[in-house]
Amino acid sequence: MxxxxxxxxxxxxxxxxxxxxxxxxxxxxxxxxxxxxxxxxxxxxxxxxxxxxxxxxxxxxxxxxxxxxxxxxxxYPQPKLLPESAQAVAKVRQVQMITTNELIPAIGECLMKKPDQQVYAKHRAMTALNIFEGLLEGPYFGGDHLSLADIVAGSVVPVVCDLGFSLDQLPRLRNWLKALMVRPAWQQTQLTAVEKDRFLRSIRALARLWQKRRRQRAEELLVPNQNTPPTIG
Missing domain, CATH: 3.40.30.10 (Glutaredoxin)
Structure with missing residues (x-):
C-alpha cells in the first residue's frame, strides 16, 4: 500500500x-x-x-x-504521463521547471508583498503564462494525452487566476485550464472557498510575522553588545 x-x-x-x-x-x-x-x-x-x-x-x-x-x-506506467519523443519530454520538463522555479515563487511574492511592491512578481508570473501559451500546440503540453507538465502547471495556474491574473489574452491556456478543471482528479483536490481563504490569510500572516522578525533582528544587530570585548588595534 x-x-x-x-x-x-x-x-x-x-x-x-x-x-x-x-x-x-x-x-x-x-x-x-x-x-x-x-x-x-x-x-x-x-x-x-x-x-x-x-x-x-x-x-x-x-x-x-x-x-x-x-x-x-x-x-506504475498506466496511464503513461511522460511522452515518448525527446522533443515532447523536453517540453514537459520545461513546463514543470518553469512552474516550480518561476510561477510558484511569483505567487509567494504576490501574497507576501504590498501591491506597490509586486511589479516584478507580476511580470514573472505573466512571463511564465505567456511561455505556456506558446508551448501549447495541442490539448496538452505533451501532445494528445495528459502529461506531468499538465498536472504540475495545472495545480498552480488556478491559484494564479485566483490572485487576479487573467487568461483572456491567452486563449489556448484558458481552454486548457477549463478542460483540466472538469477532470475528476482536479475536482477532488481543489480547495473549497473557505479553505482557499484560510490558506491565503495564513500565508499573509506568516509574511507579516517574518517581516517583523527580520526588523527585530536588524535592530538587535544595530545595538552594541555590551558583553562583547573591545577590539584591540
Missing part, C-alpha cells in the same frame, strides 16, 4: 495527489498539519528537511515532488 503524506493547500503536494488519482492507484492519504507535525521525530525520520510531500511505497520512501512524480510514472 502506498502512503501519501501531504497537506491539501500545498502546491507541491497537489501534483502528486492528482497523479495518484489519475493513475487509479490505491493509497493511504495522511494529512500533515504544517503547524508543527512536520517537526515530529516520526516525520523527520521520513524527511529530515521537514517538507511535504512524502510518498512511502512498501520499503521505499521518496521525497521531493518531482522525484515522486517520476517514480510513480515509471513504477
Amino acid at each position: 502506498i502512503s501519501f503524506y501531504y497537506a491539501k493547500p500545498s502546491l507541491f503536494s497537489r501534483p502528486v495527489w492528482i497523479t495518484l488519482i489519475e493513475k487509479g492507484l490505491a493509497f493511504d492519504p495522511i494529512v500533515v498539519n504544517m503547524g508543527g507535525d512536520q517537526f515530529t521525530p516520526e516525520f523527520r525520520a521520513l524527511n529530515p528537511f521537514c517538507r511535504i510531500p512524502v510518498l512511502v511505497d512498501n520499503d521505499l520512501t521518496v521525497t521531493e515532488s518531482q522525484a515522486i512524480l517520476d517514480y510513480l510514472d515509471l513504477q
Whole structure:
C-alpha cells in the first residue's frame, strides 16, 4: 500500500495527489498539519528537511515532488504521463521547471508583498503564462494525452487566476485550464472557498510575522553588545 503524506493547500503536494488519482492507484492519504507535525521525530525520520510531500511505497520512501512524480510514472506506467519523443519530454520538463522555479515563487511574492511592491512578481508570473501559451500546440503540453507538465502547471495556474491574473489574452491556456478543471482528479483536490481563504490569510500572516522578525533582528544587530570585548588595534 502506498502512503501519501501531504497537506491539501500545498502546491507541491497537489501534483502528486492528482497523479495518484489519475493513475487509479490505491493509497493511504495522511494529512500533515504544517503547524508543527512536520517537526515530529516520526516525520523527520521520513524527511529530515521537514517538507511535504512524502510518498512511502512498501520499503521505499521518496521525497521531493518531482522525484515522486517520476517514480510513480515509471513504477506504475498506466496511464503513461511522460511522452515518448525527446522533443515532447523536453517540453514537459520545461513546463514543470518553469512552474516550480518561476510561477510558484511569483505567487509567494504576490501574497507576501504590498501591491506597490509586486511589479516584478507580476511580470514573472505573466512571463511564465505567456511561455505556456506558446508551448501549447495541442490539448496538452505533451501532445494528445495528459502529461506531468499538465498536472504540475495545472495545480498552480488556478491559484494564479485566483490572485487576479487573467487568461483572456491567452486563449489556448484558458481552454486548457477549463478542460483540466472538469477532470475528476482536479475536482477532488481543489480547495473549497473557505479553505482557499484560510490558506491565503495564513500565508499573509506568516509574511507579516517574518517581516517583523527580520526588523527585530536588524535592530538587535544595530545595538552594541555590551558583553562583547573591545577590539584591540
